[in-house]
Amino acid sequence: MLRAMCESSRKGEPVVVPEMLTYAMANMIGQVILSRRVFVTKGSESNEFKDMVVELMTSAGLFNIGDFIPSIAWMDLQGIEGEMKKLHKRWDVLLTKMMKEHEETAYERKGKPDFLDIIMDNRENSAGERLSLTNVKALLLNLFTAGTDTSSSIIEWALAEILKNPKILNKAHEEMDKVIGRNRRLEEFDILKLPYLQAICKETFRKHPSTPLNLPRVSTQPCEINGYYIPKNTRLSVNIWAIGRDPDVWGNPLDFTPERFLSGRFAKIDPRGNDFELIPFGAGRRICAGTRMGIVLVEYILGTLLHSFDWMLPPGTGELNMDESFGLALQKTVPLSAMVRPRLAPTAYVS
Structure with a gap:
């Protein structure tokens, strides 16, 4: 990804951030699950994958009348179920192709099984x-969609906020140059020494949570909470987006201010579900299973992009569009495009 961005810089072309991020993350997750890159070259197939992920996350977040009036669900009045079935067929073709290619290369992984090998070898339990x-x-679909769109949208929002406020970028560069220098790339072990980078990530989790309403919960038994009676089988959606913008908790909640996490009451707050003011991944037993991986991906990839490049808006760009498109994941309505300029030693982009 970094080499491709350097090439765009050399040609004087803008980088379309969500396309780059989805392409890279799909390949990273592919390495873990399938022992290979999912997309060898960036092109129509990777763009279709991005479109399918966005369509799935958007459709899954739509208000569906049939969910709330089950007796008329079969009518599919809004056509949501029909569209999802069409999308399912496209995903099935892609996943079937991945699994077939994976099976054909099994001999290459003899003695070194990957995630899918282990799943296929242990499909039957003791019962x-x-x-x-x-x-x-279904498991592969969950891993690819939840692991690509959510993290990439968080990083895209962070870069958009930073482009609106170059002082944040300058401060991040100062911290990274002091800790890492410019002769090598950021490594995962550097992150603990970069509190301002961590603060940028926390502020993005607060203001632009990737799943604004989290995933629905259903009460398994009747209960009473703060005087409210909750019947059995009540569907509950936690409004994480509103929690992160609550003016009773956050001063100037619409401002993007990483410094709020460097001192005072929020200095030790953590996005891993222990502090209910900041729960981008949910909390409790039903917290996102990929919480740790998600935080590391955001911190590492965002940190690498900030450390490796100077970021600027394309010439002629007016005020940056920050509109949100609601879905299961919170997308930027207008994908972020930016000009980048390498700022590290050339050898840092080679390996």
């Missing part, structure tokens, strides 16, 4: 229950 191929495909 005789067996995972079907549909179950495995």
